[in-house]
Amino acid sequence: MFPSKERGFMSFKHEEPANLPVSERVKNFKEFAGTLTPAKTRQQAYRCMDCALPFCHYACPLGNVIPDFNDLIKDDKWPEALKQLHSTNNFPEITGRVCPAPCEAACVLGITGTPVTIEYIERAIAEHGWEAGLIMPEPPEQRTGNTVAVVGSGPAGLAAAQQLNRAGHTVTVFERHDEPGGLLTYGIPAFKLGKGVVQRRVGQLKAEGVEFRCNAWVGKDVPTSLLGEFDAVLLTTGSTKARTLDIPGADLDGIHLAVEFLTQQTRRVMGKDIEGKEITAKDENVIVIGGGDTGSDCVGTSIRQGARHVWSIELLPRPPLERDDTMPWPLWPAILRTSTSHEEGGERQWSILTKRFTGENGYVKHLHAVHLEWSEPDEFGRRKMKEVPESDFTIDCDLVLLALGFLHPEQDTVIQDLGLELDARGNIKTGQNFQTSRPNVFAAGDAHRGQSLAVWAIHEGREAARCIDIALMGRSDLPSATSHGYDSLGDGTAPY
C-alpha cells in the first residue's frame, strides 16, 4: 500500500480535508475545519522527504522536529509521534488549529509544488492522542519546594507553567479574566479554536498541580507585592495595548476594538454574561479596518452574527498572489491569503486610508476614506504612500471594528509596580535568559517580544521556564528548542 519512504512524495498528492461548506458553517460558531483521517494522515506524512536540512523544522519557532514525527506516522506509530511532538510543543492540538504554519511555507516540496500538510498532521496526531487517552496529567515525582508565579495565562504562560511544574516547582498562574487561556480563550473565535480544546488542556495543567487564580489582575485585583512571596515570577501578560485610530469621529459610538467584539462573542458562545453594552453585527453594515488575522476573525464573526454587509479594508496594497524575489523560499511569503472567513463573504479592499468618521446621534454612519498609491520598495524594503488625487469616497456603516494590531503590553499595572525596564518598542526588556531588569522576575511571550504568533509565545514560555529552572536549581533538565542541554548542566562539569 505504501511506497518506499524515499519515493512517497512522488506517489501521493497534496490533499487537505474538506471543511464544512460555507452555507453550513456560518449558521453557528462551532469548529468547522476538517481533520485528516488516520489513513490520509499517513499518506500525507509519506510525502515528507525527511530532508537532511529540514527547512520546516528551521522555520518553526518551536523547533518542532517535523521530519521525525512524520516518519513515525509513516510507520503508523501514533503514540511515539505524539511524544515526539510534545517534546517541543506543549499544545499541538492548539497550534495544529491556529498556527499560520511557517513550516509549510518552508517545506522543500513547496519550491516546485505543494508542501506537506504539516499542520493537519500535527493536529491529527494531537487529536488522536486525546481520543486514545494518551494525553494524561504528568505531575512531577518530586517537588523542589520552589514557588513560581506566572502572570497571564495565554499560550506563553500556560506553556511555562506546565514546564515549570513538571520540573517540580510549585506554580501559581494569575489570570485577570474569569477563564484561563488569554487570547486562546477570548481572542480567537470559537469557530477556529473550540473553547473546549483550551479547557481540556487547562484541565491537564490543573491535574498536574498548577494552581490557577482567575479574576486576579495583578496590580489591580491582586497587589503586586504578593509576587514577592514567590521564588521567581514570570510575566506573560501579552501585548494587549491595542493600536487605535486618531482621526476625526473616532470617538463615535459603534466604533470598537476588534478584541472587545470578539471577546463578547466568545463569552456568548461559552454561555457567560456580557458586561456592559453588547456589540453585535446583526443586520448591520460592518467595516473591519485591518486586513490581518484579527480582521479576518471579525469578518467571520460578523457574518455568523448576521451582518448585512461586511467590508474589510486595509491600508497596505494588495499582496501578490505568488512569491516574488523579495520573499524567496523558505521565507514567509507575504502573499495574498484568503482565510476561511474571507471565503464566507465580505468585500476586501486594499490601499485605503481612512480619513474620518461621521455619524448621526453620536452613532457612526459613514466612513470617509481615500485611495492610496504605494511606491516600489526602496533598498530597505520600505514603500512610500501617496493619496490618489480625487479618489475620496464614503462607505455607509453601522459598526466599525478596529483590527489594527497591538502596540505593547499594558504598562500601568504590574510592569509599573515592579519598575521594569522596557525596550524601545515598549515591551519588557530582558537578557538572553528572559530575566528582566529585576532579579528573579522574568518575561516571555508577546509582553516580551511584541505581538506575534502563538508558536512564538509557546516557544518563549518554554525557554523562559528552562531559564527560571536554571536560576532556581543551577541546572535544568527541561528541554529546549535549540540546545540539547549540555549548556545547562550547571553543576560544575558544565564548561560555560
Place this chain on the structure above:
Amino acid sequence: MRAISTKGCYDPRYEHEGCGVGFVVNIDGAKSHTIIRQGIQVLENLVHRGAAGCDPETGDGAGMIVQTPHRFFAEQAEQLKFDLPEPGAYAVGMVFLPQDAEGRAACMGLVEEAIKEEGQTFLGWREVPRDSSAIGWLARENEPVIEQVFVKRGPGLDVDGFERKLLVIRRVAERAVRDCEISSGEEFYVASLSARTTCYKGLMLAHQMARYYPDLSDAKFESALALVHQRYSTNTFPTWPLAQPFRFLAHNGEINTLRGNINMMASREQHFASPLFGEDIRKLRPVLTCGASDSAIFDNALEMLVRGGRSMAHSVAMMIPEPWSGHESMPDDKRAFYEYHACLMEPWDGPASIAFTDGVRIGAVLDRNGLRPSRYWVTADNFVVMASEVGVLEVPQEKIIKKGRLEPGRMFLIDTEQGRIVDDDEIKKSFANMRPYRRWLNQNRVTLPTSPKETPPVQERASLLERQRVFGYTLEDLAILMAPMAQNGKEPIGSMGNDAPLAVLSDRPQLLFNYFKQLFAQVTNPPIDSIREEVVMSLETTIGRERNLLDETPEHCQQLFLKTPIITDAQLEYIKELGAPPPTLWPAGRKAGLKSVVISTLFNAKAGTKGLGKALDRICAEALAAIAGGATILILSDRGVDKDHAPIPSLLATGAVHHHLVREQTRTECGLVVESGEPREVMHFALLTGYGAGAVNPYLAFETLDDLLARGVLNLQGFDEAVKNYIRAVEKGLLKVMSKIGISTQHSYRSAQIFEAIGLSGRLVDRYFSGTVTRIEGIGLEEIAKETLMRHAIAYPTQRARWPELDPGGHYRWRKRGEFHQINPESVATLQHAARTNNWKTYKQFAEMINNRNRTLATLRGLLKFKKATHIPIEEVEPIEEIVKRFVTGAMSFGSISKEAHETLAIAMNRLGGRSNTGEGGEDPARFKPDPSGDLRRSAIKQVASGRFGVTNEYLVNSDEMQIKMAQGAKPGEGGQLPGHKVFDTIAKVRYSTPGVELISPPPHHDIYSIEDLAQLIHDLKNANVHGNVSVKLVSEVGVGTIAAGVSKGKADLVLISGYDGGTGASPLSSVKHAGLPWELGLAETHHVLVENNLRSRIMVQVDGQMKTGRDVAIAALLGADEFGFATAPLIVCGCVMMRKCHLNTCPVGIATQDPELRRNFRGKPEHVVNYFQLVARELRKIMAELGFRTVNEMIGRADMLEFDPLPGHWKAKTLDLARVLYVPQLWEGETCYCSKAQDHGIDKALDHEIMEKARPALENKTPVRLEQTIRNINRTVGTMLSSELTRRHKLGMYGGHLPEDTVWIDCKGTAGQSFGAFAIHGVTFYVEGEANDYLGKGLSGGKIIVRPAKECKFEAEKNILIGNVVLYGATGGECYFRGVAGERFCVRNSGARVVVEGVGDHGCEYMTGGRALILGKTGRNFAAGMSGGVAFVYDEDGTFPSRCNLGMVDLHPLDQESISVVQGMLERHCAYTGSPVAKGVLDQWRRVVDKFVQVMPRDYARVLSEQRAKELARR
C-alpha cells in the same frame, strides 16, 4: 645537510618510495663479471621507474648486492698490505662514514673496536674509489666517505656463525657510534657487512652507477648474482643510507602496517632467546632501526629471523604469508604452517615485490595481492633475469626456455649451491612439513566457539536509556547507523559532504573516537577492493601470549583463535571463564595456557577530571599485575556504570593499556579484549582494534538492538538475527577500512594505528597513542574527562529526566538542538537568494554567516585571522575577470547529477573562463562544439578515475586538463558504484556501457599501484593530449605533501588537495565523517614540502573542500594554493537544498537525479553560478586590498599574513595551536612560491615522433601506411600520440566517424614498454613480434593489437608469459590477439574490446562491463569478480575453471548457437594473425572440444540483453 623542516605540517615518517627491482643470476653459481655488467644494464633499463627531484642529476637512489668479489678483493688486499683469507673466512663491510675527518676516524675506531671485542680480526680499511663528478650536485652535498672494512673470521666459527657474529659487530658498532657524541655520527651507516655479499649503492641514477664506483667496471669484479634496485622517493632529499638494496633485499612496495609491526617487535625482542646467539642476543636490541624506511625495517626483521636460524624462504613466508584463510584449495599442511606462524607474528602487510638474497640463494616474493609486477626469463644456459619489467636485458630470444612472472603470494627461488630453480610448492612444502604444525594447533590452540543461540542481554542496574546517555548515544546512532546495520547487514550510505565542526571545535561533548581520522592509501600503494577481492582479505586473529620468536614449540600456539574481532556477549562469557575453573556456561575441554582477567575501566564520577587520570594509572598497573599473575588475556570492561561511576572512554583505556605494555615490553604477553558500551559504529571498532584490541564486545550496542526490536523499529526474526546482521555490517565496514590503506588482514591491522589525531594534545597522544600524528595540538585528559562527565551528567538529571528522548545528534541531519552545520537552512537560503538576484548585500550576509567564526566555528580556517597590513586602493587589485579564472567546479559525474545541472555548471565556468569538471563518467561529444548561442557545454577538465568510464581518445583530446582522481574527499580509498537503475540510455552511451547494468569503479586505479605507476599514467595522458595539462587529485591526510612532491616529480602540471569534507553522490557514512583531514593541513603541508624540495614553481596547486566565500579563498591562497575548487556552493546556487539523498535518485530539485519527472524541477541557471563566483571574487578583492596584494600570485604562500586567533572563550578550541599550519618555508633562490613554469614531460623523446613521421600520409589525408619499428621496454606509451593526432586532425570520434581498419599498420619487433598502444584508435594496428609489459592497450579506443613471441623463440607460447598485468584496462573498443599468457587483471574494466589470449593470471576480466574475452587456457583465481557486462569464453580443458571463478555476479553456461559462431570467428582471426597452434588445434577438433568452452555471463547483463531482444521483437 639540507632537510625538510618539521616545523610545518610535514612528518618524515610518511615518506614513500616506489621503484624498480631486478636481479640476474647464474643458476649454477658460476661467477663472472658479465653478471655485474648485466645487473647495471638492468638498472639502466629501469631508470624510468626511478625519479629525480629538482636536480635532474640527483637520483633517489640506486644500488646492487653482489657476491663478495673475492678475486677483486684479493688483488686489492695485496695493495693494501693485508692478507685476505679464503672466501667465506673473511667479510667485507661497506661503510658510509662522515665527511669530517675527525668524526670519520672516531667511527672507524669504534668499528675496529667492535670487531675485536667480538673476537674477530680486523684486517684493514680500503677507501672505495669513487668519481663524485658522476653524480648530481645535490647528491654530492650529502655524499659520505665510503670505506670498506675487512674482517677475518675468528676461530671456531662456520660461515653462518660468522655471519651472526658480523651482525653483532654491526649492532655493537652502531650503538657505540650513537652513544659516543660524535656530531657527524648520524652519517655513519653500514650498508653491508657479510662474508657472502657486498652492497654498492648510493644517491644516484642507474647510469651513474658504473662511473661513480669504478670497482664495478673491473673485470675481476665477479659474481654469480646481482640484485639491483632503482628508487623513486617522494622526497628530493633522500639520504644515502636509504638507497636500496639493504643487506638482504630490495623492495618495491610499501609496508602499511609498519607502526604496529614495530611496536610488537619491540615487545617481542625481550623474549628472544637462541642457542645460536647465546648471550650475544642482548646486543642485538633494538632489532629495528628507529626512523628508517619501511623497507629498511623490514630488512632488519628479516635479518633477525634468518640469523635466528630459519631459512630465508621460511622467514619471508612468515612475514609475507599467502592469503590462506580464504584459499579454496590450499593443502592442509601449508595452511597449518601459516596458521601456526600467525600465533608467532602478524604479517607485514602491504604491496610488495621483494627480491632477496643471502649470497647463495636469490629469490623474490610477491605480496598476497600481486600488486607489483615481476617478470623473469630463464635461458638455456642456466641464466635467470628477473625484473619489474620484461625486456630490461637483451637476450637472444632463441636461448630463452621460459618466460614467467611472479604470482601473488608466490615465491621464486634460485639456489646457486644446488644449481636449480626451486618452485613455490617445493619451497613451502619443505618448511610446512618441518614440524607437525597441524597437530600442535589441534592440541593447543583454542577456537572461540560460536554459540548456537545468543543469550538475551544482561540487565544492569542502570537503565538502558541512562547507559545510552552515559555513552553518548544519539537518535541518529539508532536510526541512521545501527538500525540499518542490523536490518540489512550493511553499512549505511549517505551523500553530500561534511560541514559539521571538527570534534575539537564542537561545543558539544564528542566521543574520543571523533578526534581521529582514518588514513588511506593514495598513489604510493593501492587500496584493495574488499568486496570483489575478498579472497585476499581476512578478519581472523589469534590472541594470547606470544613466545620466543626465534623458536618453535607446541606451546607457541596456546592462543585463542577468533574468526572475527567482534564478539557476542556469550562469547565474551567464554573468554571470561578461560582459566577460571570450573566452567559453568561452556562445556569443558579447555586447554592450557589461557587465562583471562577482567579490569574495570570505570572511574569515580565525583572525583572529576582527576579521577580519570588516576583510573588510567590504576588500570595500567592492574594490567601489569595481571600479566605477572599469569593472565594471557586482559578484558577491559566498563560494565556497571551508575550515578557514581563513569566509564573511561574505551579508546583511551585501550590505548593506555596497550602503550603501557608496549613501553614495559610486555605487550606480546597478552591479548586485549574490550567489553564496552561505547563502540557502535564501524569507526569505533576500527579504532579499538587499530590501537591494540584483539576483540571487542559492544554489549550496549547489542542491548540497543534488542530494544529496537522490542520497539518494532527492526523488522527481523529476533535478537539473534539482529546481532548477526549487525556484526556482519561491522565486519564489512572493518574490511573496508582496512582495505582503504591496503591492509588485507585484521591480524596485521591490529595495533597498526592507521589514524591521524586532530585536536588532541601532543602530550596525551605521546602517552596513550604513541606514534600517532597530531599536528595542531588540542585537548588533553582534562577536557576528555569533562566531556565524559557531561554525558554522565545528562544521564543522571537532578530532577526526573525531562528530556523525552536521546540527544538528537544532528551530525547527519540538521537539527536545531543538534550539532552545528555551516550549511544550514539560513545559509542555504541566503546563498540562493544572493546568487539569483546578484545582490552584494545579500551575499555579504551569507559570507558573514560562513566567515563569522563565533557563530560558525566549524573549520580550522575559522581560527585564523588576517594580520593588519597597509591597504591599497581597490582599483589596484587585479580585476574580478582575472580572479575567476582560478576557480573550478568540482568533479561531479553526469550520472551522479542530471544533464541540466552538469551543463549549467559547464556553461557558467566557460563563460567565466574557469573550468568545470566532467567527473567520472565521460561526456557526450555533442558538447564539444559550441551552441549556436555561443555557450560551450564542454567541461574543460576531463576526469580520469578508476572506472575509466568513457575515457576514450576523443574524450582526452577534447580536454584542457586531464585529472587523475586518486581519491575523493568524501570516501578516499574507496571505489564507487552506479546502480543499474541509474544507468539510463544517455549515461550508458557516454560511459560505453549497457543501460540498466550496474557500473563499478574499483577502489584503486589498476594502473597505479605505486608512485612510478602514477608517473606512467601522467606520461600516458600527456601523450594522449600534448596540449592539455595533467592534474592529480589527492585528499588531505598526513603525508599528502610528500605524495604531492612525488606527483610533482612525476611531472604532473597540477596537484589538487581535497579536504575531507567535500561532497559525494554516495558514500558510506563512516567515510564521510571519519576519513581524511581538512584541506588547511594538507595544503599547508603540500606547499611546504614542495617549496622546500624546490618543486613548487613547476606545479599548480589547487585546493577544494567546502570552499564557500572569498575569505576561504584568501586563506587558501595564503596557505599556498594557486587555484580553488567549489562544488557544494555552486550546486546550492543551482537549487540544491542539501537533502543528502543524492544516492536515492529522488532529488526533488532536479540536480542529483536522472528521473525525467524530477529533472523538470531543475531551476538553476548559468548566470546564477556566474553571479556567485563574481561575488566571491569581489569579496576576495576587498580582502586583497586590505592586505595590500595586487595579484593573487603575490599572496600565494604568504601564511605570514595570517595569525592564529586562539579563541579563549571556547573550552576546547583554546587548546589548539596552528603554528605548524602557518609555518612559512624557505624559498630556494630564484624560485617562486607559486606556479611559474612548465614541467618538462620529456614528450620530445617519444618514439611516436618517429612513427608519426613515417605515418605522415595517414595523418595528412588518411592514406593507408604500413611501417616497421623496433621497440624496447624504455619506449613507453607507443602509438598514443599518433592516435590522438589522427583524432584531432580528422575530428574522429563518436559522431565524427572512424578511420578504415588498418589505415596505419605498424610492425614492431622487440619488447613493448609500458602502456603500449594506450588509447589507440580504430584504424591503427600494432603487430608486435616479441612481448609486452604492463598496461598494454590501456583505454584502447578501437585500435587493434596483435602480440606474438619472436619467431626465434622455441618455447610453447601458451605456457609462457607474453604480456604483463592490467592489460586493456578501461578499453572502450578494438580487438586484440595475444599468442601467449597474460598476467594479473587481464581485461580489467574492459567495456568494448574483443580479445583472444591463451591464459591469464588472477582477477581476469575484473569489473568488465562490455566487450568479449576469449581465454584459450588456464585462468587464475577470482575470475570475473565484479564483472557486470560483456562476455568471457573460457576454454576449460580440465573442468576446474568454476572453482577459480568468482560467481558473485556471473553465471556459467555452455556455448549456445550464437556464441559458437562468435567464438569460432574469434579463433579464426586469432589463428590468422598469430598462427597460434592452440587456436588451430581447437578449430580442427571443434566438435570434440566445443563443450569444454564455458561462457561467463554476468547475470544483470544477460537480463538486460534479453529485455532488449524482447523489445526488439515486439517492435518488429
